[in-house]
Amino acid sequence: MTTTNKQRSLVVIQLAGANDPLNTVIPYADGHYYDFRPNVGIPTDQVIPLDGQLGLNPNMAPIKALWDEGKVAIVNGIGYPNPTRSHFRSMDIWHTCEPEKIATEGWLGRVIRDLDPAGQNVITGVNFGRGLPRSMGASGVPVASVGNLETYGLFPDVEEERIRGLCLDAFGKMYGGSIQDAVMDYLGQTGRDALKGADILRTAPEQYSSAVEYAENPIAQSLKNVAQVMTADLGTRIYYTQHGSFDTHGDEVKVHGGLWTQVSGAISDFLADLDEHGRGDDAIVLVWTEFGRRIRDNGTGTDHGSGGTAFIIGNPVNGGFYGQYPSLAERDHLDGDLHWNNDFRSTYSTIADKWLGLDPVPIVNGQFEQWDFVGN
Amino acid sequence: MSNADIALMAHLMRRAGFGATRDELEQLVEQGYENVVENLINPGDPGVMPDDVIRRYHSEMAEMRELNSAGAYWMYRMVTTRNQLEEKLALFWHGLFATGYSKLNQASALVNQINTFRRHSLGSYKTMLVELSKDPAMIIWLDNHDNHHDNINENYGRELLELFSMGVGNYTEDDIKECARAFTGWTLGNVEYMSTRASRDSIWPYSRINWHFNYRDYDHDDGEKTFLGHTGNFNGEDIIDIIVQQEATARFICTRLFQFFAADEVDEAGESVINDMMASYFDSEYEIRSVMRTMFNSDYFRSEEARFARVKGPVELVVGAVRMAGTYQEPTFGADQLARQTMYMGQGIFQPPSVEGWHEGAEWIDSGALVERVNFVGKELGDPGNPGVKAIIDRMARQGQGILSPEEQVAACADLLGPLELSESTATSIREFASEQGPADLRDGSRTEADEQRIANLLRLLTATREYQLA
Numbered sequence: 070m071t072t073t074n075k076q077r078s079l080v081v082i083q084l085a086g087a088n089d090p091l092n093t094v095i096p097y098a099d100g101h102y103y104d105f106r107p108n109v110g111i112p113t114d115q116v117i118p119l120d121g122q123l124g125l126n127p128n129m130a131p132i133k134a135l136w137d138e139g140k141v142a143i144v145n146g147i148g149y150p151n152p153t154r155s156h157f158r159s160m161d162i163w164h165t166c167e168p169e170k171i172a173t174e175g176w177l178g179r180v181i182r183d184l185d186p187a188g189q190n191v192i193t194g195v196n197f198g199r200g201l202p203r204s205m206g207a208s209g210v211p212v213a214s215v216g217n218l219e220t221y222g223l224f225p226d227v228e229e230e231r232i233r234g235l236c237l238d239a240f241g242k243m244y245g246g247s248i249q250d251a252v253m254d255y256l257g258q259t260g261r262d263a264l265k266g267a268d269i270l271r272t273a274p275e276q277y278s279s280a281v282e283y284a285e286n287p288i289a290q291s292l293k294n295v296a297q298v299m300t301a302d303l304g305t306r307i308y309y310t311q312h313g314s315f316d317t318h319g320d321e322v323k324v325h326g327g328l329w330t331q332v333s334g335a336i337s338d339f340l341a342d343l344d345e346h347g348r349g350d351d352a353i354v355l356v357w358t359e360f361g362r363r364i365r366d367n368g369t370g371t372d373h374g375s376g377g378t379a380f381i382i383g384n385p386v387n388g389g390f391y392g393q394y395p396s397l398a399e400r401d402h403l404d405g406d407l408h409w410n411n412d413f414r415s416t417y418s419t420i421a422d423k424w425l426g427l428d429p430v431p432i433v434n435g436q437f438e439q440w441d442f443v444g445n
Numbered sequence: 446m447s448n449a450d451i452a453l454m455a456h457l458m459r460r461a462g463f464g465a466t467r468d469e470l471e472q473l474v475e476q477g478y479e480n481v482v483e484n485l486i487n488p489g490d491p492g493v494m495p496d497d498v499i500r501r502y503h504s505e506m507a508e509m510r511e512l513n514s515a516g517a518y519w520m521y522r523m524v525t526t527r528n529q530l531e532e533k534l535a536l537f538w539h540g541l542f543a544t545g546y547s548k549l550n551q552a553s554a555l556v557n558q559i560n561t562f563r564r565h566s567l568g569s570y571k572t573m574l575v576e577l578s579k580d581p582a583m584i585i586w587l588d589n590h591d592n593h594h595d596n597i598n599e600n601y602g603r604e605l606l607e608l609f610s611m612g613v614g615n616y617t618e619d620d621i622k623e624c625a626r627a628f629t630g631w632t633l634g635n636v637e638y639m640s641t642r643a644s645r646d647s648i649w650p651y652s653r654i655n656w657h658f659n660y661r662d663y664d665h666d667d668g669e670k671t672f673l674g675h676t677g678n679f680n681g682e683d684i685i686d687i688i689v690q691q692e693a694t695a696r697f698i699c700t701r702l703f704q705f706f707a708a709d710e711v712d713e714a715g716e717s718v719i720n721d722m723m724a725s726y727f728d729s730e731y732e733i734r735s736v737m738r739t740m741f742n743s744d745y746f747r748s749e750e751a752r753f754a755r756v757k758g759p760v761e762l763v764v765g766a767v768r769m770a771g772t773y774q775e776p777t778f779g780a781d782q783l784a785r786q787t788m789y790m791g792q793g794i795f796q797p798p799s800v801e802g803w804h805e806g807a808e809w810i811d812s813g814a815l816v817e818r819v820n821f822v823g824k825e826l827g828d829p830g831n832p833g834v835k836a837i838i839d840r841m842a843r844q845g846q847g848i849l850s851p852e853e854q855v856a857a858c859a860d861l862l863g864p865l866e867l868s869e870s871t872a873t874s875i876r877e878f879a880s881e882q883g884p885a886d887l888r889d890g891s892r893t894e895a896d897e898q899r900i901a902n903l904l905r906l907l908t909a910t911r912e913y914q915l916a
C-alpha cells in the first residue's frame with residue numbers, strides 16, 4: 070500500500086429498490102435455485118462462473134474482469150436482525166445503523182465529522198444526486214449535493230453569463246455581512262459554505278481530461294463526476310451516489326440485467342479512470358442495497374425479501390468471498406427469504422476502521438466483528 | 446390603506462398560511478385584521494377540486510396508496526386552498542404527530558390521517574387526541590396493534606404523554622404503563638393480516654386494502670388503573686380526559702403552537718402570550734380555535750419584533766413561492782415534483798425523520814438545502830412568464846411614470862415580495878446589482894422583454910437573501 074489514509078476515499082453506490090442477490094451472484098450449481106426460479110432463473114450456460122458454486126449475472130462481465138484481478142470482495146448473506154421488507158425502513162436502518170429504533174443521524178455523516186472535526190473543508194462529503202441521502206446527514210456537517218457537476222451551484226437557471234456572475238457576486242456580499250443575530254449569522258456561514266463548495270467543485274471538470282469514455286447513463290455520469298472531483302484533489306473523502314430502480318417485481322431478467330450492465334460498466338470505467346490518473350490505490354467502492362428479494366419468483370419478477378449481497382471493489386481490496394452464501398434449502402429459509410448471516414455493520418466497521426482509520430464503534434453504534442477485505 | 450396595515454397582514458398570512466400576493470393583501474386589509482383572523486379560524490369551502498373528480502380526471506392522483514401521489518395531492522391542496530390556516534395547521538399536526546410512510550407502506554392511511562387533522566384542527570384538543578388514538582396510521586406507526594390485554598406494548602402510551610401532550614417530567618413510568626393498559630384493544634379491523642402486510646411487504650403485487658379502527662373488547666384490559674393520581678377502570682377516553690386537564694398539557698400544546706406560528710424562540714414576552722393561550726385553552730374547554738385567536742390577536746404577535754422570527758420550513762417555502770408565482774392551479778403531475786422539491790430541502794411530506802417530527806428553526810438550513818431553496822424559489826419568481834411575476838411587474842408599471850430607476854426597482858420588488866425587511870448590507874448589494882442592470886421602462890408600448898427580465902432578476906436575487914429564508 071503506497072497511500073496514507075489521509076488520501077483514502079470511499080465511494081458509496083446505493084442500489085435503490087433492493088437488488089436481487091440470487092440473480093446477481095448466482096448459486097448456479099444448486100438445483101434449488103432453478104426449482105425456485107422457474108421463470109426468472111439465469112440458465113447455467115449464461116452464468117459467468119466465479120468458482121464451482123457461484124457465478125455472476127451474464128451482464129456483469131466487467132466485474133468478472135476485476136474479480137480476476139483480485140479487486141472484488143463479495144459479502145454474501147449480509148443483513149441485520151429481524152429484517153423488514155419495507156424499502157424505506159430498511160434503507161433507514163442501513164443509513165443510520167439503528168435497526169431497533171428510528172434514528173436521524175447517518176453513519177457517513179459521522180464519518181465525515183470524524184474525518185474533518187473542525188469542518189475545515191466544506192466538501193469532505195459530496196453526494197451526486199438530488200437531496201441528501203440520510204447516510205450523510207448529521208447536524209452541523211456540511212455536505213454538497215450535486216445534481217450535475219457541470220451546472221452545479223447557485224442560480225443555474227440564469228442563462229446570461231454576465232447576470233449569473235453578478236448574482237453570484239451579490240450573493241457572496243449578501244451572505245458576507247455580519248448581522249448581530251445568531252440565526253442570520255448561521256445563515257451567512259451556511260451560504261458562504263455553499264458558495265465556496267460550489268466554487269471549488271466547479272473547477273473540477275475544467276482540470277479534468279481522460280481517455281476513458283463513460284457511457285451515457287446516470288450512474289456512469291455520476292461516477293465520472295466522482296472521478297473529476299477526486300482527481301482535482303479537492304480534499305473530498307466520501308462520495309455518494311445511487312442507481313436504480315432495482316425493485317424488479319416484474320420483467321426482472323431484462324430490467325435487472327440492464328441495470329447491472331450500466332453499474333458494472335460504470336465501476337469498471339471509473340477504476341480505469343482512477344488508474345489513468347494514478348489514483349486507483351486511493352479509493353474503494355462500496356455497493357449496497359437495502360434488502361434482497363424473495364427466493365421464489367412471482368412469474369416475471371421477485372418480491373421483497375431479505376438477505377443480500379454487498380460488493381467492495383478497488384485496487385486496495387482483498388478480493389474473494391466473505392460471508393457464507395445462505396442455503397437455498399427450504400428448511401433454512403427465513404420466511405421464504407435467504408437467511409442473513411452477517412451484519413452490515415461489520416462491513417461498515419471494516420471500512421471505517423481499516424480503510425479510513427476511524428474508531429468504528431460510535432460510527433456504527435456498536436462493536437462488530439470485522440472482515441479482511443481491506444488491510445490497514 | 447397604510448403600508449403598516451399591509452405589512453401586518455402580510456405577516457399574518459405568512460404565519461397563518463403560506464403568504465399572500467399584494468392584491469390578496471389589499472382585499473384582506475379591507476376586511477380588518479380581527480375579521481381576517483376569524484375567517485382563518487372558521488374555515489369554509491376550501492375551493493379545491495373534489496376528490497372524486499380528481500380521481501376521475503387525474504389518474505396520477507387516484508392511487509393514493511403510493512407516497513408520490515399522496516404527496517402530490519397534499520401539495521395541490523396547500524397550493525390552491527382558500528383556507529390557508531386549515532392546511533398550515535394540518536402541516537403543524539403532521540410535524541407534531543409525525544407519522545411516516547416507512548413503517549406503513551400505505552400512503553392512503555396518511556392521507557386519511559391528514560383529513561382527520563383537518564376535521565379536528567380547530568376543535569377540542571380532547572377530541573383530537575381521541576381521534577388520533579383511533580387513527581389507523583398512528584396505531585401501526587406506534588405499535589398499538591401490539592398492545593394487548595395480557596401483554597402491553599408501551600410505545601403509543603409513552604409517546605402520547607411525552608410527545609403529544611405533557612412532555613417528560615410530568616408523569617412516571619407507572620403512569621405510562623397504566624396509560625398503555627387503557628389503550629389495549631384499540632386496533633385495526635383484521636389487524637393480523639393488515640400489520641403483516643405493512644411490515645413484511647410492499648404494495649406489490651396485490652396492493653392494499655384500506656384500514657379502519659376497530660375496538661376489541663376482549664383484548665381490552667378493563668381492570669382498575671391509577672393514572673396521574675386518579676383511580677378507576679379507565680379506558681382510553683378516560684385517560685385522555687385526565688391528560689387534557691393537566692396544566693402541563695396546556696403549556697405543551699400552546700408552546701408548540703406558539704413556536705410554529707409566532708416565533709422559533711420563546712422569550713419573556715412570548716411566555717406571557719403562552720400563558721394567555723393556556724387561559725383560553727381552559728376557558729374554552731380545550732378548544733384550539735380559541736387558543737389560535739388569542740395568539741393571532743395578541744399585541745406580541747402583531748408587534749414588529751414578531752416579524753421574520755421564524756425560519757421557513759421547506760414546505761412553507763415551496764408552497765409560498767408557488768402561490769406567489771401563480772404557476773400551479775390544477776392537480777397534475779407538477780405537484781409530484783413540488784413534493785420532491787421539499788424532500789430535496791429536507792422535508793419529505795409523509796416522511797418525517799422520526800416520531801419527533803422535524804427539527805425546525807435554523808436546523809432547516811444546511812449548505813445543500815440552501816442551494817436547493819435558492820434555486821427553486823429563484824426559478825419560480827425569476828421567470829417573467831409566470832403569472833404572479835407578471836402581476837408584480839404590471840403593478841410596478843403603475844408606479845410613478847413607469848420608468849423605474851435601479852433604486853426604485855429594488856424598493857418596489859422588496860415591497861411586493863413581502864414587504865421584506867432588508868438589512869443595510871443586503872440592500873446595498875442588491876442596489877449594486879440593480880445599478881449594473883440599469884433602469885427599467887415598464888410603460889405599455891415601450892416595455893421590452895429585457896425590462897421585464899431585469900425585474901425578474903431582481904426578484905430572483907431578493908428570494909436568495911437570508912431575509913427571504915425567514916417568515
